[in-house]
Amino acid sequence: MNIDVAGSINSGQVFLWDRYGNTWYGINGQNVLAVGSSGRIRSYLGTGTDFFRRRDDMGVILESISRDGRVKKAVKKYPGLRILDQDPFQCLISFIISSNSNIQKIRSCLGKLVQRLGEKVEFEGRVFSLFPDADRIAGATAGEIQGCGVGYRAGFVRDAARMVRDGRLDIEEIKKADYYDAMEAILSVPGVGSKVADCVMLFSLDKLDAFPLDRWMLRILEKYRGRFKPDTKTITKRQYGMLHEELVGYFGPYAGYAQQFLFKMERDDYQKGWL
């Protein structure tokens, strides 16, 4: 089954990707990736990466998550949608910045962050700014970070980077842990709650049972009324955990994929209403 490169990049998982001609270019940590419509990846470092998670057996996964008509419809509509496997540190910082914000603003903030703090490299005739590493962000001044428009999240971003720099947050170790241990570890990072933690786990730590519950997903789940507990506008940490249990029980071990398909369909339908 072919990968929908553009659709996957434009599904709220990554923010530092742009298209030039027929090729998508994206910042992924200390690497720059170039992807044509075939899905074949070239990279600045020349190292291989399974960014589109070709290792996943989509036949098994799609079968597993197709528990109802709504998911089946989304799967049929976006057969090439994939969860991306991105750089964990970049993912962490990106989603700390994402909280209480919107995609355009996130793109703007992250764009400034890499442009101002990231190392410039040339790749395929273009100049890109790599994502600043933990050292660089941890050592940045408050003004440097806040100047990127992140507002009150500036302290969170810097402190998160310091945790990584000082080894108080060992991302590679967390990657080996199961969902619950990983969740607990990531929640210790300032500015990271359940939703951001789920995003980091699903998009960069190989936890396909992570199911980010944001306002959009809660809205979608309202349509399942009866199966999932009624929703209030905001949910507590405890409610979040209980809902996650129910969702994994319902969608199975690849629940994160179900989330991504449902989310994509809802977002596109919403956009359509505005065109």
Add this chain to the structure above:
DNA sequence: CCAAGGCCTGAATG
């Protein structure tokens, strides 16, 4: 344990 309010910021809404 839960509810309510504050928070940077820019775009949308009145």
Add this chain to the structure above:
DNA sequence: ACATTCAGGCCTT
């Protein structure tokens, strides 16, 4: 124009 609200949460009372 200008004020208010809201956005893909989190933290503190």
